[in-house]
Amino acid sequence: xxxxxxxxxxxxxxxxxxxxxxxxxxxxxxxxxxxxxxxxxxxxxxxxxxxxxxxxxxxxxxxxxxxxxxxxxxxxxxxxxxxxxxxxxxxxxxxxxxxxxxxxxxxxxxxxxxxxxxxxxxxxxxxxxxxxxxxxxxxxxxxxxxxxxxxxxxxxxxxxxxxxxxxxxxxxxxxxxxxxxxxxxxxxxxxxxxxxxxxxxxxxxxxxxxxxxxxxxxxxxxxxxxxxxxxxxxxxxxxxxxxxxxxxxxxxxxxxxxxxxxxxxxxxxxxxxxxxxxxxxxxxxxxxxxxxxxxxxxxxxxxxx
Amino acid sequence: xxxxxxxxxxxxxxxxxxxxxxxxxxxxxxxxxxxxxxxxxxxxxxxxxxxxxxxxxxxxxxxxxxxxxxxxxxxxxxxxxxxxxxxxxxxxxxxxxxxxxxxxxxxxxxxxxxxxxxxxxxxxxxxxxxxxxxxxxxxxxxxxxxxxxxxxxxxxxxxxxxxxxxxxxxxxxxxxxxxxxxxxxxxxxxxxxxxxxxxxxxxxxxxxxxxxxxxxxxxxxxxxxxxxxxxxxxxxxxxxxxxxxxxxxxxxxxxxxxxxxxxxxxxxxxxxxxxxxxxxxxxxxxxxxxxxxxxxxxxxxxxxxxxxxxxxxxxxxxxxxxxxxxxxxxxxxxxxxxxxxxxxxxxxxxxxxxxxxxxxxxxxxxx
Amino acid sequence: xxxxxxxxxxxxxxxxxxxxxxxxxxxxxxxxxxxxxxxxxxxxxxxxxxxxxxxxxxxxxxxxxxxxxxxxxxxxxxxxxxxxxxxxxxxxxxxxxxxxxxxxxxxxxxxxxxxxxxxxxxxxxxxxxxxxxxxxxxxxxxxxxxxxxxxxxxxxxxxxxxxxxxxxxxxxxxxxxxxxxxxxxxxxxxxxxxxxxxxxxxxxxxxxxxxxxxxxxxxxxxxxxxxxxxxxxxxxxxxxxxxxxxxxxxxxxxxxxxxxxxxxxx
Numbered sequence: 001x002x003x004x005x006x007x008x009x010x011x012x013x014x015x016x017x018x019x020x021x022x023x024x025x026x027x028x029x030x031x032x033x034x035x036x037x038x039x040x041x042x043x044x045x046x047x048x049x050x051x052x053x054x055x056x057x058x059x060x061x062x063x064x065x066x067x068x069x070x071x072x073x074x075x076x077x078x079x080x081x082x083x084x085x086x087x088x089x090x091x092x093x094x095x096x097x098x099x100x101x102x103x104x105x106x107x108x109x110x111x112x113x114x115x116x117x118x119x120x121x122x123x124x125x126x127x128x129x130x131x132x133x134x135x136x137x138x139x140x141x142x143x144x145x146x147x148x149x150x151x152x153x154x155x156x157x158x159x160x161x162x163x164x165x166x167x168x169x170x171x172x173x174x175x176x177x178x179x180x181x182x183x184x185x186x187x188x189x190x191x192x193x194x195x196x197x198x199x200x201x202x203x204x205x206x207x208x209x210x211x212x213x214x215x216x217x218x219x220x221x222x223x224x225x226x227x228x229x230x231x232x233x234x235x236x237x238x239x240x241x242x243x244x245x246x247x248x249x250x251x252x253x254x255x256x257x258x259x260x261x262x263x264x265x266x267x268x269x270x271x272x273x274x275x276x277x278x279x280x281x282x283x284x285x286x287x288x289x290x291x292x293x294x295x296x297x298x299x300x301x302x303x304x305x
Numbered sequence: 306x307x308x309x310x311x312x313x314x315x316x317x318x319x320x321x322x323x324x325x326x327x328x329x330x331x332x333x334x335x336x337x338x339x340x341x342x343x344x345x346x347x348x349x350x351x352x353x354x355x356x357x358x359x360x361x362x363x364x365x366x367x368x369x370x371x372x373x374x375x376x377x378x379x380x381x382x383x384x385x386x387x388x389x390x391x392x393x394x395x396x397x398x399x400x401x402x403x404x405x406x407x408x409x410x411x412x413x414x415x416x417x418x419x420x421x422x423x424x425x426x427x428x429x430x431x432x433x434x435x436x437x438x439x440x441x442x443x444x445x446x447x448x449x450x451x452x453x454x455x456x457x458x459x460x461x462x463x464x465x466x467x468x469x470x471x472x473x474x475x476x477x478x479x480x481x482x483x484x485x486x487x488x489x490x491x492x493x494x495x496x497x498x499x500x501x502x503x504x505x506x507x508x509x510x511x512x513x514x515x516x517x518x519x520x521x522x523x524x525x526x527x528x529x530x531x532x533x534x535x536x537x538x539x540x541x542x543x544x545x546x547x548x549x550x551x552x553x554x555x556x557x558x559x560x561x562x563x564x565x566x567x568x569x570x571x572x573x574x575x576x577x578x579x580x581x582x583x584x585x586x587x588x589x590x591x592x593x594x595x596x597x598x599x600x601x602x603x604x605x606x607x608x609x610x611x612x613x614x615x616x617x618x619x620x621x622x623x624x625x626x627x628x629x630x631x632x633x634x635x636x637x638x639x640x641x642x643x644x645x646x647x648x649x650x651x652x653x654x655x656x657x658x659x660x661x662x663x664x665x666x667x668x669x670x671x672x
Numbered sequence: 673x674x675x676x677x678x679x680x681x682x683x684x685x686x687x688x689x690x691x692x693x694x695x696x697x698x699x700x701x702x703x704x705x706x707x708x709x710x711x712x713x714x715x716x717x718x719x720x721x722x723x724x725x726x727x728x729x730x731x732x733x734x735x736x737x738x739x740x741x742x743x744x745x746x747x748x749x750x751x752x753x754x755x756x757x758x759x760x761x762x763x764x765x766x767x768x769x770x771x772x773x774x775x776x777x778x779x780x781x782x783x784x785x786x787x788x789x790x791x792x793x794x795x796x797x798x799x800x801x802x803x804x805x806x807x808x809x810x811x812x813x814x815x816x817x818x819x820x821x822x823x824x825x826x827x828x829x830x831x832x833x834x835x836x837x838x839x840x841x842x843x844x845x846x847x848x849x850x851x852x853x854x855x856x857x858x859x860x861x862x863x864x865x866x867x868x869x870x871x872x873x874x875x876x877x878x879x880x881x882x883x884x885x886x887x888x889x890x891x892x893x894x895x896x897x898x899x900x901x902x903x904x905x906x907x908x909x910x911x912x913x914x915x916x917x918x919x920x921x922x923x924x925x926x927x928x929x930x931x932x933x934x935x936x937x938x
Binding site for chain 2: 055057058059060061077078079082083141145146147148163166248249250252257260262263264265266267268
């Protein structure tokens with residue numbers, strides 16, 4: 001029955017998409033995704049247009065004339081470069097810590113011989129997923145606050161209370177916690193693709209586990225590592241909620257600066273200019289990561305080769 | 306009440322709308338139009354602030370309005386700054402806006418008026434009898450109606466001030482309160498005060514804001530927390546802060562919830578401002594009509610008395626007594642002498658300068 | 673020193689840390705939701721279900737929950753074919769400017785959500801599709817699409833192209849090969865991706881905020897709006913409802929396909 005449907009579909013397809021066109025299959029498959037993302041490109045087009053007009057404070061509309069005032073403002077105000085740098089640094093730190101934690105998690109989950117352990121690790125990974133960033137941030141507030149759990153324990157032990165929240169490290173912590181499940185999920189298939197025999201072979205050749213990890217497991221997991229790193233990096237770079245809630249208002253990222261321009265000071269042109277800059281920088285860094293990670297590794301062979 | 310209850314049901318409603326359209330198009334007799342134009346909408350959506358704010362609007366205005374007219378009122382708690390671009394986009398694109406009435410700060414409402422997004426409310430009944438602050442300044446007509454004034458008080462934790470309430474805003478700079486001072490995340494409500502606390506005078510606003518910026522730079526060293534209404538309550542309740550500049554309503558609501566917090570007006574004064582109601586352009590005629598009736602109702606004695614006493618704020622309807630717990634409270638100005646202790650910045654100055662102050666504030670605080 | 677024992681200790685040590693990190697806020701929130709008091713705190717003040725009662729009595733809560741399911745469903749439904757095909761294309765087919773394309777397909781992550789939200793408000797407003805729920809699902813699909821593509825790509829990397837060739841040599845036609853060989857092979861990635869898309873849509877508030885109005889508000893937006901003015905323990909109660917949904921989803925998935933599907937590479 002199903003087979004009959006498939007065969008009929010095949011006959012139909014062979015008419016509208018003859019095999020001569022099959023070289024174009026890749027492009028055909030890409031078309032829907034490219035089209036969907038194009039909606040964002042249109043949105044970016046609007047932003048580009050907005051960014052080229054200065055705000056007129058007497059009407060709160062953008063002036064007709066084209067100008068680079070908004071970009072000039074960004075360069076003139078050191079605060080924007082500082083906030084940009086803060087976001088980039090956070091993206092880097094969060095990516096390194098998250099991937100460092102995610103790798104052993106994914107590895108153990110794949111390699112453990114106990115089905116119960118595996119299930120436990122998976123469930124522990126999935127449950128926090130369902131609690132949004134905002135609520136998790138409030139969880140941290142209860143734990144890390146001035147009179148929170150940790151500080152009550154400290155003061156109970158006669159130690160001084162610490163400032164654990166409303167600062168940059170708290171934002172980093174919140175982000176690592178938020179990103180960890182993503183990273184593990186994206187790493188797991190890559191780790192699972194590595195045959196255990198390869199590791200055993202390496203160890204039988206006298207390599208200890210650290211050497212095996214460094215020279216065999218990690219290189220073979222590169223596609224997964226690149227994938228999870230890129231995802232964690234870009235999501236952190238553009239994050240809004242964690243710096244907003246855990247940063248105490250003074251650890252803003254670029255997304256918060258964009259938000260403020262759009263909503264607090266109603267300057268959509270300035271916000272749009274920041275958005276364009278951030279998107280360009282983010283995309284350039286991602287391209288760089290692909291270029292570096294795509295060469296000279298022992299990655300799973302790619303289709304082009 | 307609703308057409309659903311009549312034997313004609315939806316058909317009649319559609320017919321009326323259709324005939325209204327046809328009448329409009331052909332510029333034919335007005336009677337059909339008159340019907341379409343006052344027909345009750347299925348609901349009114351009023352953007353509001355949540356918590357104690359929303360509860361007061363519901364009890365003081367929305368519920369009595371529904372009781373009188375049969376029109377349900379839905380409160381939309383989208384933040385004031387976030388609804389702004391949604392309304393503007395709708396007006397610019399000629400779409401029906403997402404809300405009927407916006408409860409907004411006077412400054413933001415004036416900005417929307419400048420942008421041409423507001424409906425003129427000059428034909429509302431009862432405006433003449435209100436205090437003069439009900440009428441917006443620096444802009445023609447009545448694009449909005451101010452409904453009460455409010456004060457950004459100095460809220461504090463009494464335990465942290467055993468010698469009595471803070472006398473000057475400058476205590477915020479005391480190293481003792483490092484990391485325990487809170488302001489709004491754009492500095493709203495504090496910008497004019499910072500000028501005075503920083504050594505300037507009210508006359509310096511807006512041309513010489515340097516004293517304020519100097520004060521902010523000093524304050525920055527004391528690592529203040531920046532947040533919104535909800536944060537202040539959370540922070541006071543979790544013992545994170547000792548002193549904050551926040552609207553008296555929030556401090557009062559926190560106190561009523563059992564949080565140990567008091568408020569005062571220090572020697573430099575506090576900023577007093579107003580909130581108002583306005584209607585976005587682009588609503589169907591009958592919805593605009595009933596939105597106007599809603600605002601009209603909100604400034605009646607009945608609504609003002611209940612709404613504003615729940616908020617704990619001085620209404621624009623004259624001659625109403627403050628709630629018992631606020632009699633003589635500096636955050637509830639009634640006499641001219643009370644207002645003298647407060648700093649009021651005219652709306653046009655705020656509209657043109659507030660974005661600049663906000664940007665400078667964040668520049669200093671994000672350093 | 674570097675024997676299997678140290679390996680176990682090092683790995684389990686790190687995983688234990690991750691487990692604490694992951695579950696700590698969750699446990700706190702669950703605990704706080706049962707407070708009898710007025711504020712979110714831990715340990716909770718007494719025990720009561722009052723905040724759950726309050727939640728359930730809100731008609732708007734149930735409506736918003738249903739809408740959230742609907743939006744997440746639309747988002748997942750669109751992402752399934754779109755993301756799977758794109759992943760196959762980028763990994764398996766000869767594509768010119770492949771790297772450029774991958775950077776392009778990552779735009780949903782490199783553009784901040786605030787910008788995507790405001791941008792789509794303008795675009796969707798222009799074509800007059802605001803005020804309905806399906807565009808919200810579409811928008812959520814767009815902003816999370818890279819997850820679907822990456823999840824499936826990870827599986828495609830492990831897909832043995834010999835199998836497809838063998839099927840073709842046996843005379844199988846392309847559509848048949850796709851559904852009988854290719855798709856089953858990448859199924860773990862497809863399921864991971866679909867689940868991710870659903871969960872993320874279920875929690876997304878920033879982009880949704882711009883695309884819904886109060887008549888069609890979804891749960892995450894309602895939560896976000898409500899905490900802007902006051903934070904009460906019903907926020908914790910909502911989270912526990914979310915966790916319950918998660919438990920059910922994980923259980924159903926385990927029953928249907930087995931959780932191990934996430935761990936298989938082919």
